[in-house]
Amino acid sequence: MQDLMTVRNKIYGAIVLLFATSWACQTSTERLQQERKGGADVPIRPREEHYPKNFAFGRVITENEIAPLAINIAPDGTGLPAGKGTAKDGVLIYHQKCASCHGKAGEGRPYDRLVGDRNVKEKTIGNYWPYATTLFDYIRRAMPYNEPGSLTNMEVYQLTAYLLAANSLIADTLQINATTLPKVRMPNQYKFVRDDRQDGPVIR
Amino acid sequence: MKENKKKAVDTTVPASLAHLKMDRRKMLKGVAALGLVLVQEPLDAVTQKAESIHPLAVDPSKVLGVPPGTLGTRSVFEKPAKLPSFTSARTPLQDLYGTITPADLHFERDHAGVPRIDPTKHELFFHGLVEKPMAFTLQDLKRFPSFTRTCFIECSGNFRTGKTTLTPQEICGLTSQSEWTGVMLSTLFREIGVKNKATWFVAEGGDAALMTRSIPVEKAFDDAMVVYAQNGEAIRPEQGYPMRLLLPGWEGNTQIKWLRRIELTDQPYMTREETSKYTENVAEGKIRQFSFVMDARSIITFPSYPSQLAKGWIEIRGIAWSGRGKIQNVEVSVDEGKSWQDAMLQEPVLSKAHTTFRYLWHWNGKPTLIMSRAIDETGYRQPSYRELVAARESRGGYHFNPITVWEVKGNGEVFLVNDR
Numbered sequence: 001m002q003d004l005m006t007v008r009n010k011i012y013g014a015i016v017l018l019f020a021t022s023w024a025c026q027t028s029t030e031r032l033q034q035e036r037k038g039g040a041d042v043p044i045r046p047r048e049e050h051y052p053k054n055f056a057f058g059r060v061i062t063e064n065e066i067a068p069l070a071i072n073i074a075p076d077g078t079g080l081p082a083g084k085g086t087a088k089d090g091v092l093i094y095h096q097k098c099a100s101c102h103g104k105a106g107e108g109r110p111y112d113r114l115v116g117d118r119n120v121k122e123k124t125i126g127n128y129w130p131y132a133t134t135l136f137d138y139i140r141r142a143m144p145y146n147e148p149g150s151l152t153n154m155e156v157y158q159l160t161a162y163l164l165a166a167n168s169l170i171a172d173t174l175q176i177n178a179t180t181l182p183k184v185r186m187p188n189q190y191k192f193v194r195d196d197r198q199d200g201p202v203i204r
Numbered sequence: 205m206k207e208n209k210k211k212a213v214d215t216t217v218p219a220s221l222a223h224l225k226m227d228r229r230k231m232l233k234g235v236a237a238l239g240l241v242l243v244q245e246p247l248d249a250v251t252q253k254a255e256s257i258h259p260l261a262v263d264p265s266k267v268l269g270v271p272p273g274t275l276g277t278r279s280v281f282e283k284p285a286k287l288p289s290f291t292s293a294r295t296p297l298q299d300l301y302g303t304i305t306p307a308d309l310h311f312e313r314d315h316a317g318v319p320r321i322d323p324t325k326h327e328l329f330f331h332g333l334v335e336k337p338m339a340f341t342l343q344d345l346k347r348f349p350s351f352t353r354t355c356f357i358e359c360s361g362n363f364r365t366g367k368t369t370l371t372p373q374e375i376c377g378l379t380s381q382s383e384w385t386g387v388m389l390s391t392l393f394r395e396i397g398v399k400n401k402a403t404w405f406v407a408e409g410g411d412a413a414l415m416t417r418s419i420p421v422e423k424a425f426d427d428a429m430v431v432y433a434q435n436g437e438a439i440r441p442e443q444g445y446p447m448r449l450l451l452p453g454w455e456g457n458t459q460i461k462w463l464r465r466i467e468l469t470d471q472p473y474m475t476r477e478e479t480s481k482y483t484e485n486v487a488e489g490k491i492r493q494f495s496f497v498m499d500a501r502s503i504i505t506f507p508s509y510p511s512q513l514a515k516g517w518i519e520i521r522g523i524a525w526s527g528r529g530k531i532q533n534v535e536v537s538v539d540e541g542k543s544w545q546d547a548m549l550q551e552p553v554l555s556k557a558h559t560t561f562r563y564l565w566h567w568n569g570k571p572t573l574i575m576s577r578a579i580d581e582t583g584y585r586q587p588s589y590r591e592l593v594a595a596r597e598s599r600g601g602y603h604f605n606p607i608t609v610w611e612v613k614g615n616g617e618v619f620l621v622n623d624r
Contacts, residue, residue, distance in 0.1 A: 042554055044427045044452070045388060046351045054395060057347045058340040065339075066331045072406050072416065072467055075474045123480060131474045138476040141414040142316060148412045188491075192483070195495040199528050199582035203595040204486065 073137035077182035080136065083153040084177040087170070090162025093155055097144045106166050111145075115166045118187075126167030130192050132184035135160045157181075284309055287373055291315070292359070293442075294377025298505045303523065303550070303558040304354070305380035307435050312442045313359050313378065315477075316412035319462055323446040326410065328430065332468035335397025342446045345432055348387040348395075353429065353452065355556045356381045356525050358498050360455035360482055363604035365589075368611075368619040372505045375608060375620065379525070381558040382443075384450050386431030389424040398424075402468035406475070407449050410464035417458045418472035419451065423496075427452050430463060453527030453556035454496040455603070457482055484601040492603075498527030500586050501605040502534050502561065502578035513616035515569040520547070523558045526580035530554065533579040534561040540573040541588075541609075547576065567612070573621060575609045589623050599623075 073079040095104075102108060106115030108122065116124035125135065140156045142148050151159070161176040169184055170176070176184075197204045278284075284300070286293035286309055293312040295305055305311075312318075323342045331337040359378035364370060371377075402421055409415040419428075429450040432439055439445045444461030451459050457477055472478065478494065486492045502524035507513055520538075524531045530553050535544035550560035561576065577586040589606035593599055609621035 042552065044353065044555060045390075046349055048349075048388075048391070051349065051391070051394075055348060055391075058338045058344045058395065061329060061331070061337045061339045063337075066329065066337060069329060069465055070331065070467065071414075072408075072469075072473050072475075074469070074471055076471070125480075129480050131479060134474055134476050134479050137416075137473070141416070142412070142476075145316065148316060148414070191489060191491045192479075192493050193486075193490045195492055195497075197495065197497065197499070199584070201583045201585060203587045203591060 071137070071141060073133045075131045075133050075182065077133060077178055080133070080178035080181060081153045082178070083157045084175050085154060085156075085158030085161045086175055087162045087165030087172045090158035090160075093151075093158060094162050097147075097151075098159070101145060106163065114163055117168070124167065125163055126169060126187070128188050130186050130189040132160070132164060132169070132181055132186055135163060136181060286312065287377060288312075292378060294373045295380045297372040297377055297379075297503070297523065298508055299373075300505075303381050303560055304435060305382060307382065307437070307440050307443070310380040310382060310434075310440070310443055311357075311359065311378045313456060314411065314413075314442075314461070315415050318441050319411045320441065321410060321446060321462060326446055326464065328447060328463055329465040330392065330396045330468070331465075332405070333399040333402035333470065334468050335399065336395075338396045340392070342432060345387055345430060345447060348391055350385055351388055351429065352383060352385045353427075353450070354381065354383045354554055355450070355452040356498075356558045357450075357456045357459060358525070358527075360457065360495070360498065360602040363600060363606070365600070365620075365622045368622065369509055370620045371510070372503055372508050372608075376501070376503055378456070379558070381525075382434045383436070384429065384431040385433035386429045386447070386450065389428040389430055389449075392430065393424055398468055401470050404469045404472050406467045406469055406473050407458075407460040407463060408465040408467075409444075409460045410462040415457075415460055415477065416473070416475040417460060417477055418469070418475060418494075419449075419458060419496075421468070423451055423454070451496070453498060453529075455482065455498060458496060482602055484603055485596070485598040487595065487597045489597075495603050498525075499603060499605045500524070500526035500528065500531070500578040500580040500584050502531075502576045502586060503608045504536075504574060504576050504610060507574070507612065507618045508610055509618050509620050511618045513567060513612060513618065515567055515616075518565045518567050520563040520565050520574065520576075522547075522561055522576055524549075524561055524576070524578035525556070525558045526578065526582075526584065527556055528584065529556065529581040531559040531561075531578055532581045532583075534559075534576055535579070536561075536563040536565075536574070536576050538563075538565050538567075538572060538574050541575060544577070569614065569616075571614045572612050573609050573624075574612060575607050577607050593623075 101111040102114050107113060113122045113124050116122060116127055118127050120127055136156055139159055140151060157176050160181065161174065164170045164176065164184055165172050169186065174180065284296045286295060291313065295309055295311045327339040327341055329339050356379055362376045362378040364375050398421065404418050404420055405424065406416060406418050430447055431450045432447045434440060434443055439448060444463065447463050448461040449459045449463050483491050483493045484495065502522055504520055504522040506521045507518065520536055524534045531549065534547040534549065536547045537544045545563065547561035547563040553559050579585045586605060586607055587595065592604065592606045609624045611619045611621050
């Protein structure tokens, strides 16, 4: 029994010595780094293994409830509603509801410039925006600034056509609708690239 | 005049004054004599305003103080304030201590004003590529298992230059930190059953801009949350009341406030914000899109413009943060960048969080330049302005995180050094 205790104490002693040695062998920088790391990480997620399959909170919604809110337009035209408009149709409504902020012909002031080609310094629909569908989506959800969401789909098509034509991206007479809008070629699209930054030392 | 008098007399007194065992009339008289004005505010909120009629020379320990109230107040001697513009308001980084931003000083950026939302009339919709389209009220969200996380939120357009008289607030005050509480987005995704085909989701706010961003689904299964609380209380309206998306480490505009709808999709929807706005010019004439992660950055908040220094010991202080994880180290130079020393980091260092650093410096009174650079746990080192300009082939724009350099003049004045 006594022998066993001694052996055990010896083993403990050896383990303690081992740790002490490895601690002493660490450079101060290593130790500093380890201290900086602050031991165990603070978790970024809760433990979830005991969660039930479903909590059964909330309510299931119907297509009728979703439809009026589902206004997102994808670059391939997904989501575009029925309706149509030409630049000529859009002139009047542009002057009524947009020109006071964006200028008589989209030249800007007091707010964003909307019309301009490569020679214009400010970002415009013509020299910067990569997708024509974004115009419809954004005008419908957020414009006019003082009356958001007040335009009909028809008016949004007309304004979209007006702004595309003002930027010389389409002809005055082209009818803009769910089929033609996604096909409008935006001259700046080729410049857009996905984020290629990564973890690590490279500055991009 | 009479009306005003009457108002003052009718003022409700907090119940906590009862222990003074005075009758109401006497008590009011007493309170008035002490120079305290009790103000009855709308919604019956009683606050005390210690009118600063006591000259400072009077010993405060010889005068009865202000009784307890329903809401705390800042000392009248402290006046930290956001710096507002038409579209944003900046956090006074140089006036803060530690890493938590008081909720009323959290930076603001909105795209059509702050909406007023009644939480009992607000639902968060999930639809699109899901098994079961569902809506959750604020009360529903609060029933789910909750989680709390401290992290920064930074606007990706958070760099200003061009003047030597810019404060930290003006240079990069569009970053703030809170302790957020809510539910993991993945918990909600599991509840509605996200289909395998879903690779993105489009998040939409309930503000007048119906602010919309496309987010890769992977972020939801990493650390995204839907949060309803900030620093121990309900989220402030300016931060997205009643609920917002929290995407730790990602640019602020993706963390949709006033969140009302999430559509699961198989493609990004190329919304206005992710095409015409939050994109930046990079090398070879390209425009970078979906630059979600905020690169590591630091700034010395003291000394900074307009500090006035005296020779001797100075504790250089600042914050550092990285959207990629923890801050590994902050290096400080007090000799114009010729040599760099490790700053002390305040523990605990949290992932994707503002981290306080300090460096004790004995200033000999000679003019010099001081600066800090952050290194994160992935090995990224914060670049100088010139390094960044060379790498980007661009002199600014979104995601611009260069070293901030301060010039210390011989007379102790401190100014920003631009573009170094």
